[in-house]
Amino acid sequence: MKCLFVSDAHYPKSDAIVRFLSEKYTNYDTIYILGDLFEFFYGYDSFVYSHHLRLINLLAQIGKSRRLVLFEGNHEYRFEGIKRYIEADVVKEFLEEDIDGFRVVLSHGDTIDKKDIFYRLFRGFLKSRPTLTLINLLPAYLLFNLSQKASNFSKRRIKSKKYRGTEAACLEFAQRKLKKGADVVILAHTHTPVFKKINNGLYINTGDFFENFSYVEYETTKGFFLKRWNDE
Template sequence: MDIPEGKKVYFASDNHLGAPTMEASRPREKKFVAWLDEIKHDAAAIFLLGDLFDFWMEYKTVVPKGFTRTLGKLAEISDSGIPIYYFVGNHDLWMNGYFEEELNIPVFHHPQQFTFIDTSFFIGHGDGLGPGDKGYKRMKKVFTNPLAKWLYRWLHPDWGVRLAQYFSVKNKMISGDEDVKFLGEENEWLVQYAKRKLETEHYDYFVFGHRHLPLEIDLNEKSKYINLGDWISYYTYAVFDGKSLHLKKYMVN
């Protein structure tokens, strides 16, 4: 992918819109939409790395109510010709064509490699990667099982969405009951995952979300790990200007 002169590539993750309630997340949604409106003037591409919503599930003819401001802004940007790429997270595993068909936004269910100019990126949400977290990895296999998804869709959307939202909001990161702290490189699973990937192939940047903690870590002299943080506590994002990738904080009131 070429980046025109004066243009940039933007990355953001983990908005969890709708949590703990639609009303409580509305100010965060407005802030995110303001950021999208600001960056559209110099964006060559926008990457959203999952958990945009605290829960998202698509039935055959139904999607969750709400998020009109966000979806409308994404549609506007996509229609203007700026490519947007979406990576599903652990809170929006059950995407099934709506973003592609309605917004012209490709959706990825696994990490992907991208190259901008001569700079290589390995990009994904980050859930279930690296050592540890075996309980979640087993649970994800159930959630992504075609039979399990088929059975769940037999629930009426009013019940299915409400039930999923109830359990989703129990996430301690959203309720504020969990203090997310840096655990040291040896205990950061995504850092360990990136280091193992480098044993077989070089990437200049590994970009993930999921961790809810903005991090910039040098993996070696030529590779860096970036975690995007979130739009709950930090309002952080990353920007690539064609030469380097750095974390920034959106400061608008």
């Protein structure tokens, strides 16, 4: 068995993920995309942004022959709507998988930092049912413009301080899960690649496919490896 784990591509700010998946997807049995595949995605009932079509068409092609697992990140809303166009499993927050006997816990990871009250409240508001109902009434072009402004605000806030304790919170989360019997914990969101052995377990953060171009491979005969596409 061979698996791919990748996250935080923020398409279409970069088209690297399209080129990467086009070249690589046939090498894998299962492809896990751990959130923020898109810079912004909203699952309309009968509309898709034209600038998403290139990636969605590729995902549709991949889903015909490979198992595809997509996690909803903090940049994606009503992400299950993508299943209208592609065959995939869509995960809202957490997933536990058995991979060749390894108990693997996976998540995008943006809800793990319990101390970041502002972010949790803001995220909860944006993803609440009333807000999503209101969003659905907005013209698509207006929603896209608002999403760009919100994204730029968030990025400025992140750059103005250390990454809100999220990296430490992710490590603590992984330690708890490993102590409770997980073999591997794989997270994303922070854009910081991590490959850390903890006792007999392993904590991995996939980093991002926007600046670091990092990803994780698992192969039955070799185990888990953190890689960078621009190094190959």
